[in-house]
Amino acid sequence: MKSFFLALLKSRAGLFGFLLVLVFIAGAILAPYLGLPSPTRSSLTARMVAPTWTSLFSPGAHPLGTDELGRDILSRILYGSRTTLLIAAGAVVLGGVVGTLLGIVAGYYRGMVDRILMRIVDIQLALPLMLLALLVVAAVGASSQNLVVVLALTSWLRYARIIRGQVLALREREFILSAHAIGAGTWRIMIKHLLPNVMTPVLVIATLELARIIIMDAALSFLGLGVQPPSPSWGRMLADGRVYITTAWWIVTFPGLAILLTVLSVNLLGDWLRDYFDPKLRTAR
Amino acid sequence: MTPLLDIRNLTVVFDTPAGTVHAVNDVSYTIEEGETLGIVGESGSGKSVHALSMVGLIARPPGRIVSGEVYFKGRDLLKLAPRELYNLRGKEIGFVFQDPMTSLNPVLTIERQIAEPLRRHFNLSKNQARERVVELLELVGIPNARTRIGQYPHEFSGGMRQRVMIAIGISCNPKLLIADEATTALDVTVQAQILDLVRDLKKKIGTTVIWITHDMGVVAGLADTIQVMYGGRIMERGPVDAVFEDPRSAYTWGLLKSLPHGGKRGATRLYQIPGNPPNLIEKPVGDPFAPRNAFATERCKRETPPLLQVEDGVAGHKAAAWYDLRAELKKEREASA
Structure with a gap:
């Protein structure tokens, strides 16, 4: 753990990503305690107020301006990050657990199980994932739980593919034969011996998937299939604000920046994690 | 006393795209409690495969146990359910x-x-x-x-x-x-x-x-009994001293002759057994070592020799050979003299 943070301190990009992710998580958690105006309270007298930094701490201040209904944009971004991050985290965990387990099962059993699972992955990869997500959301409706499941559905196959390949190689290693020789059963070998060996790739895929899922979640809500109004969501803010881009640029710019910075920071962190765990790049640490 | 392990006619094959590999052919032996058995043989002699297969540690398929019984403490391991095997291993x-x-x-x-x-x-x-x-x-x-x-x-x-x-x-x-x-x-x-x-x-x-x-060398230093395997068969078996002193299989004799002797560095080239390891894909006929054996007779090529107690050897010294290695070696010595 100590060496992990020491290595992180040495990488500017990794550290930047890590700190930014922390800021976003802190913002999402602390949103209700910052004394911000309610993200859903509209005020017709304060429509499309430009960002002002002069009276930052007065009660009516809007540091990032207000939207066409007079709602505070900073507050909407922070509250919107709560739903986005929760849905994305849920989808990453669900997709990661399912994908990893299926990958281990496919790689360990090989044969028919492997062929069926991998053909499902192939079929799903042949369809555009966005189209698949749209179809499913349109069919089952857009609640937070459904979004988690839909996004996990677009995500599990990446884990399954990569983990299957790793397990195919691992299962031939001698320590798996030794595990058989001490009387370990199939499940014990998969969970206690194979799983710890694939945790590193799982962690790296999960980070990169988190970024992809945040974009996909934003895209779905941009198209009106995400979290339903009045709950704030980043994609929705982009969709609603884009018509005012010439008159009130801040309505669409700040949520856009929020998406950009979140995805960028998560990607930087993910890239760094991948390098950190790659033994070939592990030099002089 | 019943032996701890009693292997009878164990035959294991692997079904590969190139054909059926006959890895272990009709291996039978027993081991007493407390005994140390050293099994020697070159790569592909079936020494590892037979040990792994008796506790279900070979991949099936491609591996397949064609026949045999393996009694361990009175139970046939080959008939145990997977769960019983897990508990045993x-x-x-x-x-x-x-x-x-x-x-x-x-x-x-x-x-x-x-x-x-x-x-x-x-x-x-x-x-x-x-x-x-x-x-x-x-x-x-x-x-x-x-x-x-x-x-x-x-x-x-x-x-x-x-x-x-x-x-x-x-x-x-x-x-x-x-x-x-x-x-x-x-x-x-x-x-x-x-x-x-x-x-x-x-x-x-x-x-x-x-x-x-x-x-x-390891067997000599550790084991009570030595068992020499070749081409999936036991060629010779017996108390370590007896087999080292008085080998009755041409393969054992070749192995012993190939050992370097200390102190005579560079004096002679090391002996090597002529020929190549057997191709186990063909159905084995006769003595598997016959093609590389200078003493092999016509019968060696046609019929598989059984593993029998050797003539005037110590009890438990068995060899599988149609030829009489002692007689052949004696002839050779006389010819060179």
């Missing part, structure tokens, strides 16, 4: 594998790996298991056991890892310990230490040992 029959570098899981601590069979078979708690793990590590000669249990395999040297493997193998006090090429990957001094350790452990816990190797 590691508890009643321990294994030590060839390469200590790859036989330990790189991401688990030494403690977890040694504790696993104990927790699996005896339902020990973590703390109870830890005491036993420390005890085992001390038994196999690893200093500072209490601090080393938290370490990972890469923090151990090759010899130390093989000691860990042995600790795992004997953790549940198995009746039978099968060591498959357990010293092959180690350098000679470490090998000697491991052999000392095994001899010492045998005295302390009295386990029956099957030691599979291709090193005649």
Whole structure:
């Protein structure tokens, strides 16, 4: 753990990503305690107020301006990050657990199980994932739980593919034969011996998937299939604000920046994690 | 007394795209409790495969046990359900594998790996298991056991890892310990230490040992009985001294002749057995060693010789040969004289 943070301190990009992710998580958690105006309270007298930094701490201040209904944009971004991050985290965990387990099962059993699972992955990869997500959301409706499941559905196959390949190689290693020789059963070998060996790739895929899922979640809500109004969501803010881009640029710019910075920071962190765990790049640490 | 292990007519094949590989052909032998059996043979002689197959450790398919019975403490292992085999492996029959570098899981601590069979078979708690793990590590000669249990395999040297493997193998006090090429990957001094350790452990816990190797020297130093295998068959078997002094199979004789003799460096070229290892894909006919054997008769090529007690040899010295090696060697000596 100590060496992990020491290595992180040495990488500017990794550290930047890590700190930014922390800021976003802190913002999402602390949103209700910052004394911000309610993200859903509209005020017709304060429509499309430009960002002002002069009276930052007065009660009516809007540091990032207000939207066409007079709602505070900073507050909407922070509250919107709560739903986005929760849905994305849920989808990453669900997709990661399912994908990893299926990958281990496919790689360990090989044969028919492997062929069926991998053909499902192939079929799903042949369809555009966005189209698949749209179809499913349109069919089952857009609640937070459904979004988690839909996004996990677009995500599990990446884990399954990569983990299957790793397990195919691992299962031939001698320590798996030794595990058989001490009387370990199939499940014990998969969970206690194979799983710890694939945790590193799982962690790296999960980070990169988190970024992809945040974009996909934003895209779905941009198209009106995400979290339903009045709950704030980043994609929705982009969709609603884009018509005012010439008159009130801040309505669409700040949520856009929020998406950009979140995805960028998560990607930087993910890239760094991948390098950190790659033994070939592990030099002089 | 019934033997601890009684293998009868074990035949194992592998179905490969190139054809059926006849890995083990009609192998039968017994081993008494407390005995140390050394099995020697070259790569592909079936020595590892027959040991792995009797406890269900070969992949099936492509492996297939065609026939045979393996009685261990009166039960036929080949007829056990998978669950019964899981309960037997590691508890009643321990294994030590060839390469200590790859036989330990790189991401688990030494403690977890040694504790696993104990927790699996005896339902020990973590703390109870830890005491036993420390005890085992001390038994196999690893200093500072209490601090080393938290370490990972890469923090151990090759010899130390093989000691860990042995600790795992004997953790549940198995009746039978099968060591498959357990010293092959180690350098000679470490090998000697491991052999000392095994001899010492045998005295302390009295386990029956099957030691599979291709090193005649290791067998000479460790085993009570030697069994020479070739082409999936037993060629010769008997008390170590008798077989080394008076080999009756041309293959054993060739192996012994190929050993370097100390002190005569550069004096003569090492002997080598002519020809190549047998192609096990064809259905074996006759004596598998016949094509490489200068003494082979017509009958060797047609009929498989049975493993029989040798003429005026010690009890239990058996060989599979149609020719009379002693007579042939005598003839050769007279011709050269």
